[in-house]
Amino acid sequence: MTDEMQEFDPFEGMSDDELDAMADDAAQAEDARPAGEPGFRSGFVALVGRPNAGKSTLMNACMGTKVAITSPVAQTTRRRMLGVVRREGVQIVFVDTPGLHKPQDSLGSELNKSALAEFKDVDVLCFLVDVSKPIGRGDAWVAERVAKASAKRILVLTKADLASSEMVNEQLEAARALCDFDDEIVVSAARGFNVEGFISLVSSYLPDGPQWFPDGVSTDASDEMIVAEFVREALLLRTREEVPHSIGVLCDSMERRRGTLVIHATIYVEREGQKGIIIGKRGEMIKHVGIDARRNLEAIFGCKVFLELDVRVKSHWREDVREIRRLGYAADE
Missing domain, CATH: 3.40.50.300 (P-loop containing nucleotide triphosphate hydrolases)
Known part of the structure; x- marks a missing residue:
């Protein structure tokens, strides 16, 4: 041991x-x-x-x-x-x-x-x-x-x-x-x-069974969930220390306009200092996060993506089950 x-x-x-x-x-x-x-x-x-x-x-x-x-x-x-x-x-x-x-x-x-x-x-x-x-x-x-x-x-x-x-x-x-x-x-x-x-x-080890998902379906994740997750991934790869664990992301809206997928998402953190880190000097950090996430999302959705990101402070959201649920991280009842 x-x-x-x-x-x-x-x-x-x-x-x-x-x-x-x-x-x-x-x-x-x-x-x-x-x-x-x-x-x-x-x-x-x-x-x-x-x-x-x-x-x-x-x-x-x-x-x-x-x-x-x-x-x-x-x-x-x-x-x-x-x-x-x-x-x-x-x-x-x-x-x-x-x-x-x-x-x-x-x-x-x-x-x-x-x-x-x-x-x-x-x-x-x-x-x-x-x-x-x-x-x-x-x-x-x-x-x-x-x-x-x-x-x-x-x-x-x-x-x-x-x-x-x-x-x-x-x-x-x-x-x-x-x-x-x-x-x-x-x-x-x-x-x-x-x-x-x-x-x-x-x-x-699998038993005889039906096709649970039809051909062409590869995941149960919604488009909004995919957006939120890949924005969060970009943040995780760009930030260090305590910031990654304090990050929550919510996709607020998605709309197709003339072949472009227009997306708005909000990044939640727990402190003003973390917000400053994510935005970065002259907005450089949030710009690179948006570029990273957009590239993945364009590959997934197969079209041009316009991604707009906001950063908001929600103090102690990781201790608030209502906020955890709103962000989609709670266990299913």
Whole structure:
């Protein structure tokens, strides 16, 4: 057991009874889904784990396009997002979840609730572990919840490109001790290593089922949600220190005008000093954020985008569940 495992405290903001109950529901839930088509397999696959384990990067790699934002900042993912992957005779609905962590505020507690809720009603739980970092008590805490789920359990060691073969073997042994897994795989989503192997492995555990999403639909995210997320990603990649965790983004409006998508979004921070950092000297920072986000949005929507950004201060919004809900970061009721 590492020092990190010994020093990790119980999660704040949520009682163990509350968290355990969410995981226990998975084992007791009745399957009320429609009957499947003979010979066609489909199902829901949740990607779970600690922050920065590589969940969003792996889902993007499986889809072959970017639908979930990524950054080196912990807790980048704040919303549950579905990504649909199709192969011959198979439809996989990946569920990207917020990283499970020790929350410091109401926002963190809501993110944990959102992630744990996905343990229910999925066919496969993929427990992602960063192979380049020592396994700690946080991983053990997640594994305890994974072990209680009724879904098939797959151990996924990520970021294999950052580790030696010796490190990979050591992490495999340590991770195997956390939980009884039905299968395991080592991947590097950034390098494309074993991504197709991962898709094939997951597919083998799916039951016969219907096509949950029609052809041409790759995600359940609304256009407004996509805008807000990619503006936030641009901010995460441009800012440092405490600013990223204080940022919330809301897409206020979208309108097509003569082939151009005109978008207005508001960036929320908690202090005037953070607002100044985001705007930057002579507005340079917000200008670059807008350029970065616009490029991604033009690639996603396939048209020219005009993006207007405002920055507002909303003190302590991360402690206000109403504001968390308004920004779309709250767990579903």
